[in-house]
Amino acid sequence: MSNPRELYHIRSVLSMKESDEKAKKINKYINMLVNYPVNLTAYQNQKDAYENLILDSIISIEAEDSFLNSKRIVDMGTGGGIPGLVWAIYFPEKEFYLVDSISKKIQALKIFIKELKLTNVYLFCERAEDFAKTHREYFDFATCKALARSDIALEYLTPLVKVNGFISLFKGPSYFKNEKKYTQNVLKKLNIAEFKEIEYEIGEDKKKRYFILFKKIGTTPQNFPRQVGIPKKFPLGEIK
Numbered sequence: 667m668s669n670p671r672e673l674y675h676i677r678s679v680l681s682m683k684e685s686d687e688k689a690k691k692i693n694k695y696i697n698m699l700v701n702y703p704v705n706l707t708a709y710q711n712q713k714d715a716y717e718n719l720i721l722d723s724i725i726s727i728e729a730e731d732s733f734l735n736s737k738r739i740v741d742m743g744t745g746g747g748i749p750g751l752v753w754a755i756y757f758p759e760k761e762f763y764l765v766d767s768i769s770k771k772i773q774a775l776k777i778f779i780k781e782l783k784l785t786n787v788y789l790f791c792e793r794a795e796d797f798a799k800t801h802r803e804y805f806d807f808a809t810c811k812a813l814a815r816s817d818i819a820l821e822y823l824t825p826l827v828k829v830n831g832f833i834s835l836f837k838g839p840s841y842f843k844n845e846k847k848y849t850q851n852v853l854k855k856l857n858i859a860e861f862k863e864i865e866y867e868i869g870e871d872k873k874k875r876y877f878i879l880f881k882k883i884g885t886t887p888q889n890f891p892r893q894v895g896i897p898k899k900f901p902l903g904e905i906k
């Protein structure tokens with residue numbers, strides 16, 4: 667990565683508000699992520715990784731009060747730390763719980779966190795369905811990127827959030843054609859309401875991205891999430 671240009675880019679995204687320290691940590695993180703011996707991301711060159719992982723994580727929330735006012739945040743299916751680790755670098759005053767079912771990914775994150783000297787990140791190697799048993803209604807804000815179809819992801823995330831908390835999904839344009847119908851079919855079942863759809867663009871080719879937000883309006887029925895594997899096998903959005 668050409669450091670000065672990328673550092674400038676990060677600063678410009680954050681309206682020149684952010685310190686060099688955070689930008690340097692982002693650079694260090696992306697280097698570790700792309701060069702890690704086990705494949706942690708589909709983006710193998712630093713420019714693509716930077717646009718699709720770092721910028722996408724930051725542009726989505728930089729002006730979003732439901733996120734900015736939240737203190738305890740969970741990123742389910744975090745993989746190599748997207749978006750949770752990026753957010754943890756930029757928001758040291760918030761707490762981030764990063765969860766993934768694959769232990770080699772959590773091992774990599776342990777190394778990254780140590781190298782980056784982050785003290786606001788908690789790691790869990792667990793399935794979403796099990797994590798909900800110990801962290802029910804514990805979070806102000808939950809997210810996931812590329813974890814599962816929207817109805818499945820909402821079943822994983824909703825139980826984790828407090829009533830009046832927020833749930834968010836990262837999506838591309840195909841969401842509206844292919845997935846939104848499943849979302850609509852789970853709102854009532856999970857006691858959530860559509861809150862906001864934030865449209866933004868990333869990269870030189872101005873790729874359209876969407877940050878889809880939901881508000882939890884009542885307690886989640888105790889039967890959700892269902893047993894490990896069931897949400898994916900029998901998706902809630904397809905049940906009449």
Ligand SMILES: C[S@@+](CC[C@H](N)C(=O)[O-])C[C@H]1O[C@@H](n2cnc3c(N)ncnc32)[C@H](O)[C@@H]1O
Nearest residue numbers: 743744745748766767768792793794811812813
């Ligand atoms: C496609 S990767 C996305 C990783 C990261 N969020 C990103 O955007 O780069 C999906 C991740 O979700 C994890 N995952 C899938 N199902 C899960 C579940 N039920 N509970 C916890 N993690 C899960 C996988 O292990 C994988 O690391």
